[in-house]
Amino acid sequence: QQQVKQSPQSLIVQKGGISIINCAYENTAFDYFPWYQQFPGKGPALLIAIRPDVSEKKEGRFTISFNKSAKQFSLHIMDSQPGDSATYFCAASLSTGGGNKLTFGTGTQLKVEL
Amino acid sequence: NAGVTQTPKFRILKIGQSMTLQCTQDMNHNYMYWYRQDPGMGLKLIYYSVGAGITDKGEVPNGYNVSRSTTEDFPLRLELAAPSQTSVYFCASSPRDRSNSPLHFGNGTRLTVT
Numbered sequence: 001q002q003q004v005k006q007s008p009q010s011l012i013v014q015k016g017g018i019s020i021i022n023c024a025y026e027n028t029a030f031d032y033f034p035w036y037q038q039f040p041g042k043g044p045a046l047l048i049a050i051r052p053d054v055s056e057k058k059e060g061r062f063t064i065s066f067n068k069s070a071k072q073f074s075l076h077i078m079d080s081q082p083g084d085s086a087t088y089f090c091a092a093s094l095s096t097g098g099g100n101k102l103t104f105g106t107g108t109q110l111k112v113e114l
Numbered sequence: 115n116a117g118v119t120q121t122p123k124f125r126i127l128k129i130g131q132s133m134t135l136q137c138t139q140d141m142n143h144n145y146m147y148w149y150r151q152d153p154g155m156g157l158k159l160i161y162y163s164v165g166a167g168i169t170d171k172g173e174v175p176n177g178y179n180v181s182r183s184t185t186e187d188f189p190l191r192l193e194l195a196a197p198s199q200t201s202v203y204f205c206a207s208s209p210r211d212r213s214n215s216p217l218h219f220g221n222g223t224r225l226t227v228t
Contacts, residue, residue: 043219104156
């Protein structure tokens with residue numbers, strides 16, 4: 001079974017701190033690794049994504065670090081803000097086969113405290 | 115431009131009842147998906163469609179059926195509701211113009227089977 005393992009399950013960070021969420025995958029054929037952000041009562045929304053040919057991608061305060069040899073990738077949120085409090089899902093998919101069938105991690109509930 | 119619209123938002127079913135979860139998108143996306151979200155389990159793919167008239171099973175299709183008669187609509191049918199189908203259901207869509215396009219999610223249907 002294709003799996004994406006995510007940790008931690010929950011995370012509390014002080015305002016201005018760095019939030020770090022980690023994921024590990026098994027299928028070396030995966031070639032697309034997005035992170036989705038979900039607020040209560042809403043559907044997930046794409047936050048940032050990376051392909052395995054790069055080791056890091058940064059968009060504003062959000063950075064993905066990718067380690068192909070270890071089959072791991074992580075999300076770093078710099079200068080965390082209360083508005084970042086949400087559930088974060090890592091995911092992975094193959095670019096073949098039609099569609100974008102994502103395999104999701106189990107989610108991390110982030111709370112940023114004042 | 116409403117994006118992906120799901121109805122109803124909430125529903126309570128008795129065991130053995132049937133219902134259809136509605137999903138429509140106005141973005142002319144070819145690909146559509148149904149996921150279920152359970153606490154601590156992430157999102158699991160139930161069914162997906164790469165275009166009108168074409169559907170295929172995802173990771174957890176048992177107990178569900180889908181149809182795709184138009185580009186816009188992708189309803190999910192539960193024939194004999196069981197408590198194990200208590201979940202939050204998300205419909206999503208993505209365009210075909212490039213591989214690994216972001217998924218656009220609706221706001222979900224929260225279903226309870228008692």
